[in-house]
Amino acid sequence: MANILKREGEILKVITKNTKVLLAYLDRDFNFVEVNSAYAKSSGCKKKDLIGKNHFQLFPHKENERIFRQVKKTGKTAEFYRKPFEYPNQPEKGVTYWDWTLVPIKNQKHQVAGFVFSLIDVTEDVKNDQEKERLLKQVELEKEKARQLAIEEEKRASELDAVFTALTDPLFVYDLEGICVSTNPAALEMLGVSPIGLTRQKIAQQFLVQDMGGHLLNNYNLPSSFTLRGEVINDYKLMITSVHGKKMVVLVSAAPIKIDNQVVGGVVTMRDISEKEELEKQKDAFIAVASHELKTPVTTLKAYTQILNNKFNKLRDERSQHYLNKMDQQLNKLTTLISELLDVTKIETGKLELHKEKNDLDQLVKEVIEDIQQITTTHQIIKKGKIEKKISLDKDRINQVITNLLLNAIKYSPKASRVIVNIFEEKDEVFIEVQDFGIGISKDNKDKIFDRFFRVKGNHGERFPGLGLGLFICSEIIKRHHGTIGVKSREDKGSTFFFTLPTKLHEEAI
Amino acid sequence: MKRQFKDKTILVVDDDPGILEVIKIILEDRGYFVRTLAEGSFVEKEVEKELPGLILIDLWMSGGDGHEVIQKLRKKETTKKIPIIALSALNNGEEIAKKAGADDFLGKPFNIEDLFFLVKKHL
Numbered sequence: 001m002a003n004i005l006k007r008e009g010e011i012l013k014v015i016t017k018n019t020k021v022l023l024a025y026l027d028r029d030f031n032f033v034e035v036n037s038a039y040a041k042s043s044g045c046k047k048k049d050l051i052g053k054n055h056f057q058l059f060p061h062k063e064n065e066r067i068f069r070q071v072k073k074t075g076k077t078a079e080f081y082r083k084p085f086e087y088p089n090q091p092e093k094g095v096t097y098w099d100w101t102l103v104p105i106k107n108q109k110h111q112v113a114g115f116v117f118s119l120i121d122v123t124e125d126v127k128n129d130q131e132k133e134r135l136l137k138q139v140e141l142e143k144e145k146a147r148q149l150a151i152e153e154e155k156r157a158s159e160l161d162a163v164f165t166a167l168t169d170p171l172f173v174y175d176l177e178g179i180c181v182s183t184n185p186a187a188l189e190m191l192g193v194s195p196i197g198l199t200r201q202k203i204a205q206q207f208l209v210q211d212m213g214g215h216l217l218n219n220y221n222l223p224s225s226f227t228l229r230g231e232v233i234n235d236y237k238l239m240i241t242s243v244h245g246k247k248m249v250v251l252v253s254a255a256p257i258k259i260d261n262q263v264v265g266g267v268v269t270m271r272d273i274s275e276k277e278e279l280e281k282q283k284d285a286f287i288a289v290a291s292h293e294l295k296t297p298v299t300t301l302k303a304y305t306q307i308l309n310n311k312f313n314k315l316r317d318e319r320s321q322h323y324l325n326k327m328d329q330q331l332n333k334l335t336t337l338i339s340e341l342l343d344v345t346k347i348e349t350g351k352l353e354l355h356k357e358k359n360d361l362d363q364l365v366k367e368v369i370e371d372i373q374q375i376t377t378t379h380q381i382i383k384k385g386k387i388e389k390k391i392s393l394d395k396d397r398i399n400q401v402i403t404n405l406l407l408n409a410i411k412y413s414p415k416a417s418r419v420i421v422n423i424f425e426e427k428d429e430v431f432i433e434v435q436d437f438g439i440g441i442s443k444d445n446k447d448k449i450f451d452r453f454f455r456v457k458g459n460h461g462e463r464f465p466g467l468g469l470g471l472f473i474c475s476e477i478i479k480r481h482h483g484t485i486g487v488k489s490r491e492d493k494g495s496t497f498f499f500t501l502p503t504k505l506h507e508e509a510i
Numbered sequence: 511m512k513r514q515f516k517d518k519t520i521l522v523v524d525d526d527p528g529i530l531e532v533i534k535i536i537l538e539d540r541g542y543f544v545r546t547l548a549e550g551s552f553v554e555k556e557v558e559k560e561l562p563g564l565i566l567i568d569l570w571m572s573g574g575d576g577h578e579v580i581q582k583l584r585k586k587e588t589t590k591k592i593p594i595i596a597l598s599a600l601n602n603g604e605e606i607a608k609k610a611g612a613d614d615f616l617g618k619p620f621n622i623e624d625l626f627f628l629v630k631k632h633l
Contacts, residue, residue, distance in 0.1 A: 288600075292570060295599035299619040300528040306622045307536060335619055342601050 097126035192243030227266025354394040413438025518563025525571035550574025569598035577610035593632035
C-alpha cells in the first residue's frame with residue numbers, strides 16, 4: 001500500500017513538474033506551501049522566494065483576495081475563465097489572462113486547511129480573439145463606410161441625373177475613347193437618336209458641325225477633341241444642323257473630366273443662340289438702316305443751310321450767316337450722334353474694324369485742332385510738343401477720338417478760355433493729352449467715365465447734353481489700337497484726358 | 511477749258527427726292543447741266559441716251575443698288591470711262607465705293623464745297 005502511494009506520489013511529482021499548468025498549494029492563510037516550476041517561472045520569482053510568503057503580499061489584488069476569502073469561507077471551489085491579471089512585479093507583461101481554479105482542501109474536520117491554485121495561461125488565446133474581434137469590427141466599419149459611400153454616390157448620381165434632365169442645353173459625356181457614355185433628354189431631342197455608345201465623330205456627323213464661316217470642322221477641332229486633350233473651351237460659336245434640318249447657331253462649352261490629374265473623358269454642352277443671333281442681326285440691320293435714313297434728311301438740311309449761307313454771304317448779311325452757322329453746327333452734332341449710335345452697335349457686335357496705316361500723328365493733331373478751332377469762339381486750343389515718328393493707326397478713328405476729347409474739354413469748361421493739347425513720345429509709346437480747366441471729375445466718376453451710357457453731371461447738379469457714348473467709343477477705339485486711355489482730374493480745377501498709342505507695330509498688326 | 515467742261519451734263523442718281531433736288535440746285539447754281547434719276551435700275555438706259563460727263567450716284571437705293579450699277583457701267587466699253595462719284599450715308603460707304611469701282615466717294619451729309627471740289631476734279 002505504502003509502495004503504491006509512494007509511486008503515485010512520484011508520478012504526481014513528475015506531472016506537477018512538467019505540466020504547463022501553473023500549480024500552487026497555499027495554506028489556509030494563503031501562504032505558498034508548494035509551487036511547481038511553471039508557476040515560479042510565470043510569477044517571475046524563484047521558488048525559494050515564494051515558499052512561505054503570502055500570496056497577496058507578493059501579488060496584491062483586492063478582487064482576487066476577496067474571491068480567495070470567499071472560497072475559504074464557503075469551502076466551495078472557485079473557477080474563472082479568461083480572468084485578467086497584471087503582475088505588479090512584471091509590468092512589461094501587460095494584462096495577462098487566466099483560466100484558473102481555486103480548490104479548497106479540507107481536513108478531517110471538514111475545515112479548509114489549504115488551497116490548490118491551478119492556472120492556465122490563456123493570454124495568447126484571448127489576445128488572438130481580441131485581435132480577431134478587432135479585425136472583424138474593422139471589416140464591419142469598412143463595410144459600413146462603403147455602404148455610406150455607395151449611398152452618397154447614388155445620391156450624387158441621382159442629383160447629377162436630375163441636373164442633366166433639367167438642363168435645357170444638350171449635354172454629352174465622352175469617355176477617353178471618345179464614345180458618348182452619358183447624355184440628357186435635350187441632347188436626345190436635338191440629335192433624334194440616343195448618342196450613348198456613339199463615337200464623337202459620328203455624333204458630329206449627325207450635327208454637321210460647321211464654323212461660322214460654314215466650313216465643316218475636322219476631328220481635331222471638334223469641341224470634344226479639345227476636352228480629351230485636357231483643354232477647356234468656353235462659348236465657342238459654331239453652326240450645327242439638327243436632324244430635323246434646323247440650322248442653329250450654338251455656343252459650345254466643354255471641359256475635360258480628370259481623375260488624379262489624368263484626363264479620363266470630357267463633357268460637351270451647347271446652347272442654342274439662334275434666336276438671339278437673329279435678333280442681334282435684326283437689331284444691327286435696323287440701326288444701320290435707321291442711321292442711314294436719319295442721315296438722309298440731315299444731308300438735305302445741311303445742303304440748304306450752306307446754299308443759304310452762300311446767298312447771305314453774297315448779300316453780306318452777316319447776322320443771317322451767323323444763325324445759319326449755328327444751324328450747321330447743330331446738324332454736325334446730330335450727324336455725330338447718329339454715327340455714335342452706329343459705332344456702339346459695331347463695338348457690341350465686334351464689327352468695329354480699323355484700317356490702320358502709317359500716319360503722321362503730329363499733322364493729324366494739327367488738323368483736328370484747326371477743325372475744332374473753327375467751330376469754337378470761346379476757347380483757344382494750344383498745341384504743345386511734337387511727335388516725329390509715324391504711327392500705325394486708323395486716321396478717321398483717331399481723328400474721332402481727338403475730336404471727341406477736344407469737344408468734351410470745351411463742353412465741360414464753359415468758364416475757361418483755353419484747352420491745351422500736349423503730345424510727346426515716351427519709351428515705345430506716344431502720348432496725346434487734352435487738358436481743360438473746367439469742372440473736373442469726381443473720384444467716384446473717374447472709373448465710370450469710359451462706361452457705355454455714362455454721363456457726367458456737373459458738380460452743382462447741372463446736366464450736359466449727349467448720349468454718354470463718346471468716351472466709351474473712344475476707349476474702344478484706343479483699345480483696338482493696343483493703346484491706353486485715361487484721365488487725371490481734380491474737381492473744379494479741370495481734367496486731363498490722355499491716350500497712348502504704341503510706336504512699335506503690335507504683333508497683330510504686322 | 512473750264513466752260514467747255516461745264517457744258518457737259520452731270521447725272522445725279524438718288525432715291526431720295528429731297529437730295530436730288532438740293533444737289534440739282536447746288537450744281538445748276540454753279541452753271542452745270544444736271545439730269546436726275548430716282549432709280550438705279552434706269553441708269554444704264556439713261557446713260558445710253560446721252561453719255562453724261564460725270565455721274566453722282568448713291569450707293570444704297572431702293573430701286574437698284576448703286577454699287578451694282580457702278581460695276582455694270584465699269585464693264586461696258588462705252589461707259590467704263592465715265593467718272594463716277596459715289597455718295598452714301600453708310601459708315602463703310604467709302605470701302606463699298608472703292609470696291610465697286612467709283613473714282614471718288616462723298617459721305618453724307620457733305621459740305622457743298624467738298625462736292626464742288628470733287629465735281630471740278632472730274633469735269
